[in-house]
Amino acid sequence: MVDPRILLIGYNGANNTGAEALLLSDLADVRAVFGPDAPVTIPALEPANLRRYVGGEPGVRVERLPTIFPRTVRRLARTHDLVMLVEGSAYMDTWASALLWYFLWATHCAAVGDTPCLAYAVDAGQLRPRNQRLVGRYASETDLIVTRSAAAAERLRSWGVTAPIEVTADNAFRFDPRPEDERWLRDAWPDAGAAPIGIAAVDLFLWPVVIRPFGRRADRYRWPYSFNRSPALRRASQRLAAGYARIADRVVELHGRPVALICMEELDEALARMIRARMRRPDRARIFSSRELDASKMTALLRSLGGLVTSRYHASVLSMAAGVPQVGVGHDLRLRTLFEELGLSRCFVGLGTDRDLAGDTARLDAMVEQASTSLEEILAAPTDVRRALLDGYRSHLHDARRNRELLHTYALGHGWGDVPWAA
Numbered sequence: 379m380v381d382p383r384i385l386l387i388g389y390n391g392a393n394n395t396g397a398e399a400l401l402l403s404d405l406a407d408v409r410a411v412f413g414p415d416a417p418v419t420i421p422a423l424e425p426a427n428l429r430r431y432v433g434g435e436p437g438v439r440v441e442r443l444p445t446i447f448p449r450t451v452r453r454l455a456r457t458h459d460l461v462m463l464v465e466g467s468a469y470m471d472t473w474a475s476a477l478l479w480y481f482l483w484a485t486h487c488a489a490v491g492d493t494p495c496l497a498y499a500v501d502a503g504q505l506r507p508r509n510q511r512l513v514g515r516y517a518s519e520t521d522l523i524v525t526r527s528a529a530a531a532e533r534l535r536s537w538g539v540t541a542p543i544e545v546t547a548d549n550a551f552r553f554d555p556r557p558e559d560e561r562w563l564r565d566a567w568p569d570a571g572a573a574p575i576g577i578a579a580v581d582l583f584l585w586p587v588v589i590r591p592f593g594r595r596a597d598r599y600r601w602p603y604s605f606n607r608s609p610a611l612r613r614a615s616q617r618l619a620a621g622y623a624r625i626a627d628r629v630v631e632l633h634g635r636p637v638a639l640i641c642m643e644e645l646d647e648a649l650a651r652m653i654r655a656r657m658r659r660p661d662r663a664r665i666f667s668s669r670e671l672d673a674s675k676m677t678a679l680l681r682s683l684g685g686l687v688t689s690r691y692h693a694s695v696l697s698m699a700a701g702v703p704q705v706g707v708g709h710d711l712r713l714r715t716l717f718e719e720l721g722l723s724r725c726f727v728g729l730g731t732d733r734d735l736a737g738d739t740a741r742l743d744a745m746v747e748q749a750s751t752s753l754e755e756i757l758a759a760p761t762d763v764r765r766a767l768l769d770g771y772r773s774h775l776h777d778a779r780r781n782r783e784l785l786h787t788y789a790l791g792h793g794w795g796d797v798p799w800a801a
Contacts, residue, residue: 381416382459382794384408387451387484389465389477391422391443393644396550396692397465398431399673403549404464404498405432407782411789419454423600430672445600447480455487460792463497466526466548466691469513469534470503472710474587476603478509482516489519494792497523499549499781502530503711505537514538521792524784529715544784547777550695555678562675563682567636567664573684574638574664575629575753576702578693579622581649582709583611617739619652621746625687626653628750630662633757635684637663642676642690644669685757687749691716698771701764703756707749720770725752725763 386404389397401420408418414436421443422428432438444450455461461484467473468481488495497520505513514537517523523541525531526548534543567574584605590597593604626637637657639650650665657663666679680686680693681700688694691712694704706713706726717726727749756763 382412383457384412384416384418384460384462385454385458385484386418386420386462386464387481388420388463389423389467390420391424391426391428391440393424393427393668395642395668395671395673395676396690396695398428398668399553399677399692399696400466400499400548400550401464402431402673403552404462405435405438406552407549407785408462410782411785412794419458421450421454445603448483451480451484452487455484455493456491458493461485461488461493461495463495463500463520466499466501466550467503467712468497468500469505469517469530470501470710470712471505471509471586472503473585474603475506475509476587476589478505478513482512485519486516494788495520496785496788497525498785499524499526499546499778500530501526501548501712502533502537510537517541522784522788524781527715527719529711529718544780545777546780546784547774548692548695549778549781550692551698551771551774551778553673553677553696554699555674555681559674559678560681561678563679570636572633572635573682574636575626575633575757576638576640576680576683576686576688576693576697577622577626577653578640578642578646578686578688578690579618579649579653579707580646580689580709581615582618582689583607583614584645585709614739614742615649616652617742618746619649620656621743622649622653622687623656625746625750625753626663627658628754629685630657630659632754638679638683639663639665640676640679640688640690640693641665641667641669642693646690685753685760687753689713695774698767698774701768701771703760703763704767705749705752705756707745719774720766722763722766722770725756727752 417437419439425440428440471478518540520541524544528545531543531545587599587603588606590604591602597604597607629635641647654660654663677696680697683702686702686704689707706717708714708728
């Protein structure tokens with residue numbers, strides 16, 4: 379079989395920069411291993427959003443993924459020769475249990491149909507006890523799980539996963555912007571002056587989404603899923619925005635730098651607008667959103683920054699090649715693990731595993747103040763942080779290159795012959 383039909387299961391079509399950059403790197407590996415003509419199907423929440431990335435790719439078919447997904451996923455698993463889980467956040471329920479169940483259901487459907495299934499450079503994070511048991515049962519049906527950190531591999535084993543596990547690094551480390559985009563920020567923001575300081579914030583109080591078929595339309599993510607909002611959570615979101623606005627104003631007033639409010643997913647736009655509205659100098663801030671900018675331009679933006687405060691894992695990953703000094707504000711284990719690997723735990727502000735910070739205003743304010751203090755420290759003395767980031771980038775890039783090697787070996791082991799492959 380020269381051209382197996384390949385199904386790429388991920389979080390696609392949501393205008394999420396990290397997911398799309400990761401998908402493009404994964405797709406390049408698939409093409410290098412299986413050849414340029416291998417048929418690839420990619421389910422997407424909003425196909426039009428994904429087609430702006432892969433619409434011109436030969437052999438790629440984008441199929442709408444309904445929010446009630448079991449029947450569609452079962453059909454797709456039955457009609458393909460290889461199922462690949464390519465979403466970084468594969469084994470965590472930070473965003474939604476339903477997203478985890480989507481990946482586990484795809485794995486199970488592949489196993490039932492005796493279809494090879496590979497989890498490709500994925501992560502494992504916080505899980506409720508019930509979801510830990512589900513992962514232990516159904517992730518064990520995977521032929522091979524490649525994790526992007528040793529910590530993720532250990533979590534999977536602790537939950538009872540018995541599938542073979544390899545450890546590499548996130549494939550997005552191999553993503554680079556188009557050469558013509560590398561200096562686009564200079565034209566897009568000609569009056570910025572000094573290199574901007576970026577804030578890639580996440581509204582911690584939107585997540586996880588819950589199944590609520592009759593929830594308020596204003597709180598709806600996509601039917602039947604809604605954000606779990608309440609008056610207390612709304613107030614907490616506003617307080618978080620006010621805290622980030624204080625950080626932004628210090629950047630403008632103390633350092634004379636503009637502020638780039640970076641929306642790695644279009645859902646981040648509401649918080650970015652709240653931050654800008656609460657700034658004393660909103661004229662020195664601009665919002666950059668993945669809804670308007672593709673992964674190439676967003677990556678070029680991230681690598682043009684003079685500093686970064688981020689709750690988005692892939693904002694850190696995609697900026698690292700330029701050694702952008704940064705502070706991580708973590709609401710799950712991904713950023714914590716990354717900063718620990720880099721030897722930069724002092725630059726990470728963690729929230730532990732508490733999912734309900736809304737009623738603890740003192741802790742929330744302290745978190746924001748700690749992030750602000752850490753940013754001041756790295757802007758004052760960025761050399762050591764920059765060196766650690768660049769060293770870490772080179773190490774992770776080396777490990778990420780193993781993903782393609784493992785995919786090549788996996789393909790040969792499943793009878794696809796001496797397929798075309800390049801390192």
